[in-house]
Amino acid sequence: MPKVSFREQVLRAREDAIVASVNRLLAEKGFDMMTVDEVAADVGIAKASLYKHFSSKEALAAAAMIGVLDRALAHMAGLAANAEASPFDQLQAVARWTMQVQLAGQMPSLPAQNSTLRAALTSNKDYLDRLMSVSDQLGEWITAAQAAGTINTKLVPELVLYTLFARACDPVLTLLKAGGQYSDEQIIEMLLITCFNGLR
Amino acid sequence: MPKVSFREQVLRAREDAIVASVNRLLAEKGFDMMTVDEVAADVGIAKASLYKHFSSKEALAAAAMIGVLDRALAHMAGLAANAEASPFDQLQAVARWTMQVQLAGQMPSLPAQNSTLRAALTSNKDYLDRLMSVSDQLGEWITAAQAAGTINTKLVPELVLYTLFARACDPVLTLLKAGGQYSDEQIIEMLLITCFNGLR
DNA sequence: GTCTATAGCCAGATAGAC
DNA sequence: GTCTATCTGGCTATAGAC
Numbered sequence: 325m326p327k328v329s330f331r332e333q334v335l336r337a338r339e340d341a342i343v344a345s346v347n348r349l350l351a352e353k354g355f356d357m358m359t360v361d362e363v364a365a366d367v368g369i370a371k372a373s374l375y376k377h378f379s380s381k382e383a384l385a386a387a388a389m390i391g392v393l394d395r396a397l398a399h400m401a402g403l404a405a406n407a408e409a410s411p412f413d414q415l416q417a418v419a420r421w422t423m424q425v426q427l428a429g430q431m432p433s434l435p436a437q438n439s440t441l442r443a444a445l446t447s448n449k450d451y452l453d454r455l456m457s458v459s460d461q462l463g464e465w466i467t468a469a470q471a472a473g474t475i476n477t478k479l480v481p482e483l484v485l486y487t488l489f490a491r492a493c494d495p496v497l498t499l500l501k502a503g504g505q506y507s508d509e510q511i512i513e514m515l516l517i518t519c520f521n522g523l524r
Numbered sequence: 525m526p527k528v529s530f531r532e533q534v535l536r537a538r539e540d541a542i543v544a545s546v547n548r549l550l551a552e553k554g555f556d557m558m559t560v561d562e563v564a565a566d567v568g569i570a571k572a573s574l575y576k577h578f579s580s581k582e583a584l585a586a587a588a589m590i591g592v593l594d595r596a597l598a599h600m601a602g603l604a605a606n607a608e609a610s611p612f613d614q615l616q617a618v619a620r621w622t623m624q625v626q627l628a629g630q631m632p633s634l635p636a637q638n639s640t641l642r643a644a645l646t647s648n649k650d651y652l653d654r655l656m657s658v659s660d661q662l663g664e665w666i667t668a669a670q671a672a673g674t675i676n677t678k679l680v681p682e683l684v685l686y687t688l689f690a691r692a693c694d695p696v697l698t699l700l701k702a703g704g705q706y707s708d709e710q711i712i713e714m715l716l717i718t719c720f721n722g723l724r
Numbered sequence: 725g726t727c728t729a730t731a732g733c734c735a736g737a738t739a740g741a742c
Numbered sequence: 743g744t745c746t747a748t749c750t751g752g753c754t755a756t757a758g759a760c
Contacts, residue, residue: 335743354637356556359735370745375737377743435635436695437554476717482703483714486696495636495693496686503682514683517676522722535725560754570727575755577725 339377339387342367347388350432355385355441382444386451388432392425393454400461411468412475415488416520418462420512422492427501427508433493462488475523484523491519539577539587542567547588550632555585555641582644586651588632592625593654600661611668612675615688616720618662620712622692627701627708631692662688675723684723691719 345366349358360381364371378384399421403414425431434441445451466484469475475484500511545566549558560581564571578584599621603614625631634641645651666684669675675684700711 354635356635357637357639360737361735369743371736372738372746373744379737381736433637435554435556436698437552437557437633439557476721479714479718480706482705483696483700483718486699487718489699490694490696493695494690496683496690498636499686499689500683505682506680514679518679518683518687518722520722521676521724522718522720524721559752561752569725571754572728572756573726579755581754 335377338367338369342374342377342384343387343391346384347391347430347432350385350388350434351426351429354433355381355435355438360384380444382441385432385434385441386445386448389434389445390448390451390454392430392432393451393458395425396421396458397454397461400458404461410474411465411472412520414465415462415469415475416516419488419491419516419519422488423494423497423512423515424508426492426494426497427511431492459485479523487519487523491515535577538567538569542574542577542584543587543591546584547591547630547632550585550588550634551626551629554633555581555635555638560584580644582641585632585634585641586645586648589634589645590648590651590654592630592632593651593658595625596621596658597654597661600658604661610674611665611672612720614665615662615669615675616716619688619691619716619719622688623694623697623712623715624708626692626694626697627711633693659685679723687719687723691715 342363345363346358349362349366352358358381360371360374363384364374367374374384378387396418400414400418403409403417406414409417422431434445462485463481466475466481470477470481494515496515497511500506500514501508506514542563545563546558549562549566552558560571560574563584564574567574574584578587596618600614600618603609603617609617622631634645662685663681666675666681670677670681694715696715697711700706700714701708706714
């Protein structure tokens, strides 16, 4: 059925374009400041057409989050394939990747306190599955690093996990970048020092 | 003029009550989710009356921020009076205080990206003066600690300052608290370890 | 200065023709 | 599925009586 398949392909491409716009706008302005009108204008379609693809603004944000989690999982799978690296190195590589995404303006930022958004995310199985996968992989590396003595065993794995997640929305990164005195690489290296010396 | 003075006292008290409500609601829901109607209802006055005291929602938030900066300055003045403590200890004490305020639900949280709010704050002299005072005092302790070798000299003071500021809105704190497995004091002590071992 | 009532606006979501 | 046009609700801010 080439005709149907082609149509579906076009739809998929359009949805990908939508999610890409949402991802960028979420990174630029955050969820509350991003408007659906903006998204429609950025994609180049009418707002009503957007709602044929995604049922709400929250669904748009969820799709963007799923996208970034998929990219994170792909990156982590690449790291896991490298048998030589230590768990500590893997964790550091993940944190570095996270910061690079943020500095590139591609890390969607969601408010922690918006209840409608939280409700939408916590009831979205696709999102939760991926979040769980990321947490599981990181959790393995964390406990392995603690067993190897490279991460402080006085710090509960939960704390270490959250600390790594927090690197994805670290305001220090934004402030240093805004200062304009340091290169992206310098910023990342300094933050990796403060983060991982603190965990060691 | 006891009569006028009394009137002014009542006004002041009412404004203090307003700012206290705003502070709490900002901590609970954040700037975007907090509505002026809520503030009025919480204080127990009509919304129009609120606008006789504060000209805008942004002015309300600014007043709350000025309040917390004043409390921070008072706390730091107390620390500075203790001549025995090292600069490193002073910095740690400030971070601890910041986290305690946050865990007590009294740290107003503002979005970094709201442009109208940013404009209001960056053109508010009372706010900027206090922010500058806090930064100056922290900056002194930071350079002193670096001179004493207790803070890593490879980390530029700017980074250290931002890192300390970021403790006031650390999502790790919120997440661990939400987990409910650890006491406030345990959470704070673990976070102080990760923060200050990273700076050392 | 306090209130009730409302203006004005904007953003999320939908109706209905094509 | 796409569009134009519109609805709906909620929010900031103000008018005007007292």
